[in-house]
Amino acid sequence: MTWLVALACALSAAVHLRFVVPRLREPSVADGEPAPHYAQLAPFTHVLALALMVFVLAQVLHFVPSDRLGSWFGYLGAGAALVWVDLRTTWLPRTLNTICAAQIAAGLVWVAVQDWREALAALVGGLTALGLFHLVWRFTTALGYGDVRLAAAVGAMGALRGVDGWVMALLCGTLIGAVWAIAHALLRRRRQGPEYFAYGPALWLGPIAAVAVSGW
Numbered sequence: 001m002t003w004l005v006a007l008a009c010a011l012s013a014a015v016h017l018r019f020v021v022p023r024l025r026e027p028s029v030a031d032g033e034p035a036p037h038y039a040q041l042a043p044f045t046h047v048l049a050l051a052l053m054v055f056v057l058a059q060v061l062h063f064v065p066s067d068r069l070g071s072w073f074g075y076l077g078a079g080a081a082l083v084w085v086d087l088r089t090t091w092l093p094r095t096l097n098t099i100c101a102a103q104i105a106a107g108l109v110w111v112a113v114q115d116w117r118e119a120l121a122a123l124v125g126g127l128t129a130l131g132l133f134h135l136v137w138r139f140t141t142a143l144g145y146g147d148v149r150l151a152a153a154v155g156a157m158g159a160l161r162g163v164d165g166w167v168m169a170l171l172c173g174t175l176i177g178a179v180w181a182i183a184h185a186l187l188r189r190r191r192q193g194p195e196y197f198a199y200g201p202a203l204w205l206g207p208i209a210a211v212a213v214s215g216w
Helices: 002-023 044-063 066-076 078-089 094-114 116-139 145-159 162-190 200-214
Strands: none
Touching: 002 044, 002 066, 002 078, 002 094, 044 066, 044 078, 044 200, 066 078, 066 094, 066 145, 078 094, 078 145, 078 200, 094 116, 094 145, 116 145, 116 162, 145 162, 145 200, 162 200
């Protein structure tokens, strides 16, 4: 059963990267700032690599109750394509983030049918993470607003496992991001490159790592 759901998630990620990402509207950029060029981000080899990555990561769904799989489908499918774009460009397209959020929300409708309190907890967890990251964005320069929007999905997925799951998801994402930042800084010492880096993939990995570490 797990491998079938994992395959569905991998196919969804591949479809979003191959057919949705190249059709996204290019954002307005400041003079001298590189444009993301979404149309160039979906060669077959990259689509295949993303699908394989998602298939492997989705094995954590072995621990996830069946009525939560709908939300995980959206998170691992469209969400993977979203953070792949961030990894390649440091942009998190708002349209693709909205698609991901809508798919997660559709999955939460089914959760609500089973237990409305758990769906409400996911909603509160998502909004709380959104508010927390908005404050970080407002008073620091550490995040882009795309990361703030992504945090809502991360918080919702973590909160499906309760308060402990919410904390663990954000903690895992933060720790992965810290390691990522250190590696980025070390690489910059060897070769010149921008100071900024894509934080979205680390944040997105948080709920996945939390389930892998602690189960459900």
